[in-house]
Amino acid sequence: MSVDLSSVIIAVAGVAGTLGGALLTQRGSERAKRREIELVRDHEEVREHRSLRRTCYVELNRDARQFTTALNRHLHVMRERDVEAADSDALEEAKNAHRDRYSEAQMIAPEEVLTRASVVNQALNKVYGQVKRLERGAPEPGETMDTAAQAQYEVWEMLRAMRTAMRHDLGVSPAALPQQGRPAPVRERSEHQAGAPADRRPPHQLR
Numbered sequence: 275m276s277v278d279l280s281s282v283i284i285a286v287a288g289v290a291g292t293l294g295g296a297l298l299t300q301r302g303s304e305r306a307k308r309r310e311i312e313l314v315r316d317h318e319e320v321r322e323h324r325s326l327r328r329t330c331y332v333e334l335n336r337d338a339r340q341f342t343t344a345l346n347r348h349l350h351v352m353r354e355r356d357v358e359a360a361d362s363d364a365l366e367e368a369k370n371a372h373r374d375r376y377s378e379a380q381m382i383a384p385e386e387v388l389t390r391a392s393v394v395n396q397a398l399n400k401v402y403g404q405v406k407r408l409e410r411g412a413p414e415p416g417e418t419m420d421t422a423a424q425a426q427y428e429v430w431e432m433l434r435a436m437r438t439a440m441r442h443d444l445g446v447s448p449a450a451l452p453q454q455g456r457p458a459p460v461r462e463r464s465e466h467q468a469g470a471p472a473d474r475r476p477p478h479q480l481r
Contacts, residue, residue, distance in 0.1 A: 324444065327382055331440040334375040337368070338394050338436070342429045344368035345401050348409075349423055357409055369402060387443050390436035397432055401425045 348365045351357055376395050379388060404422040407413045 323382075328444055330375070330378050330382055331387070331444070334372075334379050334391060335433070335437055335440065337372040337375045338391075338398065338433055341368040341372040341398050342426065342433065345398070345405055345426045345429075346423075348405055349419065349426065352405075352409060353419065365402075365405075369398075372398065384443055387436070387439045390432070390439045394429065394432045394436050397425070397429050401429065 344365050344367075348357070348361060351361050372395075376391060379391050383391060401422060404413070404417050404425060407417060408419060408422060
């Protein structure tokens with residue numbers, strides 16, 4: 275009878291070992307699956323956030339450039355004729371569009387990009403203030419059409435620096451920022467010519 279009991283104990287131990295091994299294998303598999311799901315979820319979140327930043331950057335770059343062009347166009351109008359309501363509306367529309375895009379960037383852009391975007395935002399608002407004061411005939415000391423045109427012309431370099439930071443964040447290009455005074459690429463010199471003469475001519479050539 276003792277022999278039968280020993281056989282039963284051995285059999286039970288064998289079954290328990292088999293079941294225990296299967297259970298451990300199942301738990302290990304479940305942990306691996308959970309980890310895989312977490313990795314996939316993290317990857318999706320990173321991709322979605324990058325896509326969100328890309329959309330924001332495209333719109334901010336576009337609207338900042340359009341605001342810069344609108345300021346240039348407004349300066350030309352002020353030199354050539356009286357400013358009409360349609361001219362002021364076009365400038366305000368460009369300003370408001372850039373303000374909205376910049377507000378979005380403040381929520382999602384990393385510090386490197388936001389720093390460059392902030393420089394552009396401040397410069398554009400400064401030029402806008404000069405333009406409107408000149409339009410009202412109440413400029414601050416030292417403000418002239420030439421100083422406003424010079425300030426507007428300098429914004430293009432800031433825009434290039436902002437764009438470079440954006441491209442670097444998206445993994446499109448190295449982090450090297452454009453050098454001050456570097457000639458603008460030919461393709462950029464031809465942008466925004468529709469409706470405004472030579473956006474990037476030095477201010478002394480705008481007279």
